[in-house]
Amino acid sequence: MSIVAENLCWGVKHRTIVSDVSLAVAPGETLGLIGPNGSGKSSLLKLLAGLRRPVSGRVMIHGQDISQVPRRTLSQQVAFVQQNAATDTNVSVLDVVRLGRTPHRSALSGWSRDDQAAVMTALERVDMTGRRAQAWQTLSGGERQRVHIARALAQSPKILFLDEPTNHLDIHHQIEILRLVRDLDLTSVVALHDLNLASMFCDRIVVLQEGRVVACGTPETVLTEPLLREVFRVQAGISASPFHSRPHIHFMAG
């Protein structure tokens, strides 16, 4: 499914956080969202997922304006992995992943074979099958992140939004999760901090600065030395990796 955003604006009080953002994501594409802290990545993701209502502009998913779609119908197609999910409730890993089936179940329907299959596949994909009975509270930050990705997958979405999904993860699981997202047969938008990972795993990259899109395109066209200096305020050299041929960023210690 495709996503099209037209002139999105959003802010709180007198502060504009997302300013006139337009972008398009093709079906099956993995779009990376990068930008410094406070550049509006999370807010833009929430606008795209319909969790916040834009002040102006609109988001179309599969050609339909999402403000016209009921919340539950939207959640059957769109899943969102938030950055730091937390709870005090004593839930198990399985309970959390089962929550992903919420939009597909009516109020009193039983637990179906499809529900069970979706949950087990999702657990398998993030390598948490053996830990399903464990209490969520006892998991490490990275494990919690994987459980929440499993929950999003159990939602059987066509579109996946992930807000810095590699936070807290060790390098093995960072790569594992991004490879999983890339290889999934669905459209995904991922906010990322690690520019080299963004370069390796995203089809296209959008760069945000102070709520505006300052660059958009393939990693090769977007990740340039002047842009990194301008937007991220770092000195870096960029070369095509001899291993995977994507741009690789060498930061200068200065």
Next chain:
Amino acid sequence: MTPAETDRAPLGLALLLAACAVALILAIALATAIGDYTIGLSTVALAITNGLGLTGAEISPIEQSVVWNLRLSRALVAALAGAGLAICGAILQALLRNALAEPFVLGVSAGASTGAVSVIVLGVGAGGLSLSLGAFAGAFSAFALVALLSNGATSGPNHTILAGVAASQLFNALTSYIVTTLGNAQQARDVMFWLLGSFGGVRWPDFQLLLAVVVVSLAICIYMARSLDAFTFGDEDAAALGIPVARIRLIMFAVTAVLTATIVSMVGAIGFVGLVVPHAARYVVGPLHLRLLPACALVGAVFMVSADIVSRVIVAQQTVPIGVVTALVGVPFFAIILYRARPQP
């Protein structure tokens, strides 16, 4: 995966519900037999079947009347009040994601008390109906105040609890002000007794009204149990799971407001049931609301009927206010929960 894993602790739930149902019947029978004037259980049974029109056994009219008109209605109202308060606690704890949430803490009970006290002391209106209406109006004012202060309870769980604390302080101050400046000694005693809760004076019409309110509320809540589960990781996360958050919130808060106001207008402000029972039930049946809500209702009912028995027998010839008993049992119990749930170093 074994069936036991797909449906966690179904045995625990069934066992708990069955045990509670048996305990509830026993507790109600005891509550009906015990009192200043103890009546044998066989007489109790006959009086009840007589009352239901099933038998026409010869027992003394006084015993018949005490069992049927005074004690049975009292025990059943106690059971329903316990069930209702426990359900309110479970829902508020889920929606506000705060272990401390319950009607008492959120100031709703205090608001209801102020409303009722205004009627008793200031003589606004007259008769039993206006007392209930006063409590109702007070409960809803408190809810409205908390909602206003916490931006519709959307400014985060702690903010809402703080708003509740402010509301209870305000309404308790108003109550004290009205009683100390305007009431006479007799009224002050009436009010005091009522503020701590009392099942004295409840009759069959109270039971019928409360039964309807509790059954309808429980049905609505169970129907929305899955939505309540989805609030585990917060409002925005619930929305991402397809929950129409604003609508569910409004319905659930309205249900708890009606339930609390009805209960408080009948039996006064009884604390700790809504706080302790959901925690205890969660400990046995887990956090999912489809299981938790029926468990809360039954455990709350047993707890309240037992507390009422204790309140009547602990001091000879006297009834201790029910709120005193629930707090005396509830606080140590709550301390145990807090101690066991403390973060492990």
